[in-house]
Amino acid sequence: MNGKKSRIKTGSYTLAMRGCELLKQNGIPCEISKISDPEGRYGCIYSINVSESNLWPAEKILRSSGIMVLP
Amino acid sequence: MIYLDNAATTWPKPRGTAAAIAEVLSMRGANPGRGSYRMAELSAETVYKCRCRAAAFFGAKAPENVIFTPSCTHSINYVLKGVLSPGDHVIISDMEHNAVTRPVTQLVKRGIQFSTAHVHECDPQATVAEFRRKMRVNTKMIFCTNASNVFGVKLPIEEIGQLAHRNGILFGVDCAQSAGTVGLDLNKLHADFLCMPAHKGLYGIMGLGLLIINCDRILATTVEGGTGSLSGINIQPDFLPDRLESGTLNVPAIAALDVGMSFIDSIGRNRLETHEMNLICRAYDAISSMPECRLYTARPQPETHVPLLSFNINGIPSDEAAVCLGERDIAVRAGLHCAGDAHRAMGTQSGGTIRICPSVFTSADEIDSMIDAIHDISAQYSHN
Numbered sequence: 114m115n116g117k118k119s120r121i122k123t124g125s126y127t128l129a130m131r132g133c134e135l136l137k138q139n140g141i142p143c144e145i146s147k148i149s150d151p152e153g154r155y156g157c158i159y160s161i162n163v164s165e166s167n168l169w170p171a172e173k174i175l176r177s178s179g180i181m182v183l184p
Numbered sequence: 185m186i187y188l189d190n191a192a193t194t195w196p197k198p199r200g201t202a203a204a205i206a207e208v209l210s211m212r213g214a215n216p217g218r219g220s221y222r223m224a225e226l227s228a229e230t231v232y233k234c235r236c237r238a239a240a241f242f243g244a245k246a247p248e249n250v251i252f253t254p255s256c257t258h259s260i261n262y263v264l265k266g267v268l269s270p271g272d273h274v275i276i277s278d279m280e281h282n283a284v285t286r287p288v289t290q291l292v293k294r295g296i297q298f299s300t301a302h303v304h305e306c307d308p309q310a311t312v313a314e315f316r317r318k319m320r321v322n323t324k325m326i327f328c329t330n331a332s333n334v335f336g337v338k339l340p341i342e343e344i345g346q347l348a349h350r351n352g353i354l355f356g357v358d359c360a361q362s363a364g365t366v367g368l369d370l371n372k373l374h375a376d377f378l379c380m381p382a383h384k385g386l387y388g389i390m391g392l393g394l395l396i397i398n399c400d401r402i403l404a405t406t407v408e409g410g411t412g413s414l415s416g417i418n419i420q421p422d423f424l425p426d427r428l429e430s431g432t433l434n435v436p437a438i439a440a441l442d443v444g445m446s447f448i449d450s451i452g453r454n455r456l457e458t459h460e461m462n463l464i465c466r467a468y469d470a471i472s473s474m475p476e477c478r479l480y481t482a483r484p485q486p487e488t489h490v491p492l493l494s495f496n497i498n499g500i501p502s503d504e505a506a507v508c509l510g511e512r513d514i515a516v517r518a519g520l521h522c523a524g525d526a527h528r529a530m531g532t533q534s535g536g537t538i539r540i541c542p543s544v545f546t547s548a549d550e551i552d553s554m555i556d557a558i559h560d561i562s563a564q565y566s567h568n
Contacts, residue, residue, distance in 0.1 A: 125413040125426045126217035127248045130232045147220040156416025179246070181423055 119168040120148070120160040121175065122183040129159035132180045139174055141167045150183075158183060186514045186550045191333055191361060191492045191521075191541035193383045193390060197440070198447035201389070204439040212439075215432055217412040227435055234442035235425070241445050242363075242378060243370040244396050248424040251395040252433050256360045257283040259379035259395035262428055263356045264288060264327060266403030270295030272324040275315055277339060278529040279303045279332040282522045284358055288327075297322075302529065303332075305481060306488045308340030315344055325354040327377075330362040331490040334526045334539060335481050336464070338362075338488050345374025354401065360384060361490050363394075364444070365460060367453050370398045382437060387444030392437035397424060407431070456544050460491035463542040463551050470555040471495050476562040480530050480537065494530075494537035497562050502536045508561045509538075514554050516540050 123129050129145045136143045143163045150158050163171045175182055187195050214224040216231045235247040244250055253259045264287045268274055274291075276284055278300050288298040299318040304310035315326060326348045331338045341357055348355035356377035359368060364385025368378065376399040382388030397403075408420045409430030421427050448456060464484050471477045471493075478496045481489065497505050506518035519536040520527050527533040540554065 124421060124423055125248075125411070126228050127232060127235065127425055128423070130228070131247055145225075150416065153416060155414045157413060159413070 117165045118162045119165045120162055121168070121172055122148075122150070122155075122158050122160055123175075124155075124158060124181050124183065126159055128180050129161055132161050132175045132178075135174055135178055135180070136161065136163065136167075136171050139170075141171050141174070143167075143171070155183065186546075186553055188540040188542060188546065188550075188554060189515045189517050190543040190546070191384070191539060192517055194385065194387050194543045196545060197389065198387050198443055200443045200447075201387070201440045204443045205389070205436045208436045208439045212435065215412075216435055218432075230435055230439050230442070231433055234438045234445075237442055237445050238394060238396070241449075242368055242396050243372075244398065245370075249397045251397065251425045251428045252438060253393040253395055253428070254391060254434070255393040256358065256379050256381035257393070259377075259393045260284055260327075260356075260358055261287050262395055262403060262406055263377045263379060264291065264325075265406045266428075267325050267354055267356075267401070268296045269324075271322060273297045273299065273320050273322045275299050275301055275318045275323060275326045275328075277301050277303050277311075277315075277328040279335070279337060279339065279526045280329055280523065281333050281358065281360065281526075282524070283360070284327060284329065285525050300525070301328075303337060303339055305335075305337045308343055308488075311340055312343045312347055315347060319351060319353070323351070323353050325356060327356040327358070329358040329360070330366070330368070332523070332526050333361045333492075334521045334523050334537065335494050335530060336361070336484060336489040336492040337481060338366075338490060341375065342373055349374045354399070361492065364448055364453075365457055365490055366486075367457075370396065373398075376401065382441040382444070386441060387447055388441035389437050392434050392441060394441075395428065403428065405430075451544060457486060457491070459544060460542050460546070461486055461489075463546055463548060464489075464491040464493050464540075466548060467493055467540060467542075467551050467555065470551075471558070474558065474562070476566075477558065480532065492539060492541035494532070494539050496532075496535070496537055497558060497565075500561070500565050502538045505538050505561060508564075509554070509557055512557045512560075514557055516554075 212226040216227040238250045301314040359380040363380035378396040382392035411426040502518035
């Protein structure tokens with residue numbers, strides 16, 4: 114995955130894994146990382162990292178598949 | 185040893201189980217879903233892979249609808265205590281294991297009522313009618329076993345599920361004796377919750393249960409704690425599977441379960457059930473021809489029974505007979521099998537029964553050897 118990365122935040126590792134699988138099936142390269150919410154609202158969360166250009170379609174795919182996307 | 189106690193736990197386990205556990209301990213031993221280093225990711229991948237396999241195996245909507253618990257008993261408790269509130273009514277059957285009867289009895293102290301529906305062996309319509317008769321305006325849930333762990337009698341869960349859903353009632357099933365042996369597909373069942381152990385028909389190991397959720401209801405929690413997610417918030421997450429998976433998961437058992445389900449798929453569930461049903465019918469036919477023995481059910485059939493059997497040798501207490509079989513290296517279970525209600529329903533509560541249950545690893549020769557041993561024990565007692 115080249116270029117600038119965007120983070121899509123989700124609550125759990127299971128959701129992140131399923132989300133990542135879905136994105137890859139739709140041709141969107143991605144990877145998972147565990148992060149601490151920088152604003153301190155949630156604590157430990159998971160990030161699905163995609164390229165900036167894929168952010169909008171990726172979020173759309175995730176939301177339409179019932180995967181929680183945190184603000 | 186001839187092992188016929190597979191209703192308690194299947195043994196042996198499929199080839200590859202021990203290696204999968206060893207690999208977790210040596211290569212994937214980190215806490216899953218907690219750290220961000222490679223081994224923690226590998227551990228989490230192990231869990232996710234098994235979750236996906238279980239979802240596909242039972243037709244669950246998504247992997248997160250598969251919850252890993254410490255046991256089938258825990259899964260049942262999560263459902264009953266997560267759904268029922270004071271003033272609610274729940275219907276169970278008279279074939280339940282104590283994993284169901286004890287929690288509902290305990291819940292009475294919290295103002296929850298329960299009724300028990302009688303199961304008519306080989307008469308699904310009569311059984312469904314019993315459940316219908318027990319329904320009240322405040323019935324929140326029907327929770328029953330898929331098949332008796334003592335007598336192998338199946339309940340018509342598809343029809344009971346339809347009855348429940350037609351009346352806006354939640355439906356939960358204890359699949360302890362059916363999961364893996366009998367095809368269970370949530371796309372066909374009207375079930376909201378399936379509870380099962382990993383270590384019986386799914387050929388996993390002890391210390392792991394599954395709860396498969398097939399509805400949008402958010403269960404109240406009976407256990408709260410760390411989930412590796414949203415850790416800055418002191419309230420338990422409301423999303424699955426995290427809501428119901430507090431504490432570190434049993435990754436070695438999860439890896440073993442993955443091997444078990446893969447093993448079943450490689451054989452084919454129909455083939456496996458046919459093999460076990462043929463063996464139990466072989467045992468049934470032989471025992472039914474022995475005047476010194478007593479059986480309690482009709483000849484098992486896939487539509488009405490799972491492949492397990494209860495019987496007694498006349499004049500010999502079941503526990504004594506089990507010891508005699510054990511001395512001949514034949515492993516069976518005697519007594520009440522943690523299911524007092526089922527024995528009361530069948531009139532066997534005073535001495536219990538001897539229970540046998542084959543697995544995919546059991547052979548016809550082993551069943552014949554058990555029959556020979558019963559003849560031998562019976563003759564020995566009649567001479568004394």
